[in-house]
Amino acid sequence: MAEISNIRSVKGMHDLLPASSRVFSRIEAEMRRVFSQYGFSEIRTPVVEETRLFSRGIGEETDIVAKEMYTFLDRDGTSLSLRPENTASAVRAYIEHGMAVSDPVARWYYAGPMFRHERAQKGRYRQFHQIGAEIFGISDAAADAELMHMLMDFAAAVGVSGGRLGINSLGCAACRPAYREALKSFAVGVRERLCEDCGRRIETNPLRVLDCKKEPCRAATENAPASADHLCADCAAHFARLRSALDAFGDTYEVDRRMVRGLDYYNRTTFELSAAAPAEEGGDGAGLGAQNAIAGGGRYDGLVEILGGRPTPAVGFAVGLERLAMLSPWAADPLPPAVRVFVMAVGEGTLEPAAALASGLRRRGVSVEFDGSDKGFKAKFKRADKSGAVVAAIVGEDEARRGVCAVKSMTAAMLPGGEKQAEVPVADAAAYIETVLRHEA
């Protein structure tokens, strides 16, 4: 006991007690409602995949793969990993089930836990939850725009609005290398003005220099070449098409020349939905802390092929469920009552009629908390009150002997007959209570 009481949840992995789990559930219900309106269907992929799926798909050099995966050996020596994100798995499933042949245009969404071994902080956890959507088989930027529109629609549906949608284009395999070199030589030119981290980034990932938060770095890269200005003709046309499609959907967005996304597989379109800045930074006070990205996404036209499928264009996004929940006004809503009726059995010979009544009510679709414990009336009424039940059904020894049951209104509202408590035969009680509930509702 002494030792076991020290067991806590693993760092960065948290329990969701009813008050928070309800917010998650409501958000997921909105996800299903909104996404299905856009023709998306839910997929569920395993939490564990072969490690090489992620190292090949997300990129060997990314922080996620290089140092944040929960990796272990299976009994046969295969390296497995807890998924750090869901896109690679979705692509694997798309290929594995031959979607390219049977149903090349797939619109999928998912929700579930992801795992990254990072230092936890506000809005960033080792087990966290993402909601995401992917469209396979369409290269036209109208798909990108529709996806963003769905994201904005979804955020609004859970009460989160006022976010900022930033978009950018990273180019493709044809134009990105040249841009990367141009940016790199620019960065080398201003190296003395950059921070230590950025000095390193010039070699490891020059695009990252652009989104450094430090003011000196931002000033130094003020006139850095932007990827949007170095696109090949096809990518430029795609980006222009994206903007007109966003206009067509009526979304407001900002072209963010500094926006870079961390996963290797992105090409062309990238986008990010970020929360309004917190009050101390002059925003309207949305409390997300330093992790203000609610959702991120982009196009990954090369990924299906990289993972062994036939070339298939694709776009997707992922939303941080914890972050969305923090911003949702639902987080402040009180937990609604769990049941409408409280059935209590008090004393000898009362269990059977009371249990039959509870079952009868539940069969009629009425939620019931049943108390057959050895406590007295007072204690059970206290429980009944706390449960939030509107009606209490009491089977005491006296009632059981006479084949009846007492029905009491727990609210100010009276029973149909005008009294607060009535006695009805147990056999009729379920039907009677059902009508009472209809009146009290």
Next chain:
RNA sequence: GUGGGUAUAGCUCAACCCGGUUAGAGCACUGGACUGUGGCUCCAGUUGUUGGGGGUUCAAAUCCCCUUACCCACCCCA
């Protein structure tokens, strides 16, 4: 991996700065007033190795050191 902050009852906190008897309050919980009936009120009760270890001192929740956990931030990202 690197910084900073915090740690007192189940929860929110007081007492710490300036060491001084049995470490308090509200909420919650249990019981009673009300012999088989909740809410409101009143009364009573339970709850702590003051995160852990060491040191200073006649005396440590309080001062010092170490350690652990959590939080926040860097990094990175949802």
